[in-house]
Amino acid sequence: MKKVLLAGTALVALAISSAPAHAELKTELGGYFRGYGVYADNDETSTAAASDELDQFEFRRDNEIHFTGETTLDNGLTVGAHTEVNFGAGAVANDETYAYFSGGWGRVNFGTEDGAAYLLQVAAPSADSNVDGLRPYISGLNPGTWVAHAAAGAANKPTLLANLDTYQNATFRQVDRLTYLSPKFNGFQAGVSYTPLNGRVAGIQGMALSDAPGAYDDLWEASARWDGEFSGVGISAGAGYSAASAQNATGGAAPGATAPIGSDDYETWNAGLNVTWSGFSLGGAYKLSNNGIDTGAAGADTDTDVWVAGLGWDNGPYHLGGSWLHGEADNGVRLLTAGANAEVEYDQYTLGGGYTYGPGMTFRGAYQWGTVDNKLAAGTISTDFQQATVGTDIQF
Secondary structure, X not given: OHHHHHHHHHHHHHHHHHOOOOOOOEEEEEEEEEEEEEEEEOOOOOOOOOOOOOOOEEEEEEEEEEEEEEEEXXXXXXXXXXXXXXXXXXXXXXXXEEEEEEEOOEEEEEEEOOOHHHHOOOOOOOOOHHHHOOOOOOOOOOHHHHOOOOOOOHHHHHHHHHOOOOOOOOOOOOOEEEEXXXXXXXXXXXXXXXXXXXXXXXXXXXXXXXXXXXXXEEEEEEEEEEEEEEOOEEEEEEEEEEEEEEOOOOOOOOOOOOOOOOOOOEEXXXXXXXXXXXXXXXXXXXXXXXXXXXXXXXXXXOOEEEEEEEEEEEEOOEEEEEEEEEEEEOOOOOOOOOOOOOEEEEEEEEEEEEEEEEOOEEEEEEEEEEEEEEEEOOEEEEEEEEEEEEEEEEEO
């Protein structure tokens, strides 16, 4: 028995001595918790059944844990790995996982991380960045209740709506990509991203099928941003572009948003400007996307344009802000009813504020309202919505 134990100990020692060395990374744990009480009135006049009704008050939560390991080598190269685990919607999911390398020459990200167009995007001031910011996280609004499900092209409508109420240039998020960000030169920074195929994450075996309808390859992003200050006035300006090639374009469908997503190459442009002075901030942003849809008719492309303007005031722990977002979907979009080709206009207004009660801890509240107008040849069909949110954001 003693010989067996000695033999086992020797094998363990041999295994440890032959194992590859681990990188000596400094590890950090972080994350956030966002919890809100949300009241919303969605005006459910366009649901599939007349009896459909949505709850008007709910608790909304979004939280993540972040793991980061980083070290700086003797040659000045910083190497790190970052993973985000999301616990929202009652499920545990990997949100982002990537490695990064940085030095005086800039930074490279490799893995599931937002691309350059989003990372350098200039955001407008907001009432509550979780509600009306560049990437909203908390909302009781349900645009699906505004969609006439029996109308043609219903499959495209949730996507078109999603591109109407946000101005972030981050169409393809959950993909493994390679991103380069330049160092800042006199406030100027640029970036570029590439991924070979959307929808492929964390795969190490097998290659994806080519020429899949609705899929995209060669996803490129490029962006630039400048941040500076003159006589106490801060200025941020930036622009970005993202594009992807449709693997199997299926254009030629009749107008009316019946052509599928993936019937055309996907292109999105964005620009933003923000000015700050003595606690006040004023800014705006614009985004244009063709949504990857080709209706097959001249002058009937289903593009979306989004404008946003915001005003903010910060004084110590207090914040007040407001924003207006306007989105338009061009020819051939019918959201609220079936019928002839139409256009849609979306207007969203938000007022609110917050109070910082500790490092990384804020109480927040906002009131948001707006309208959706479906413009038809016979007239305009409209619906409206409103919501109130009160909650806390804790960053750690």
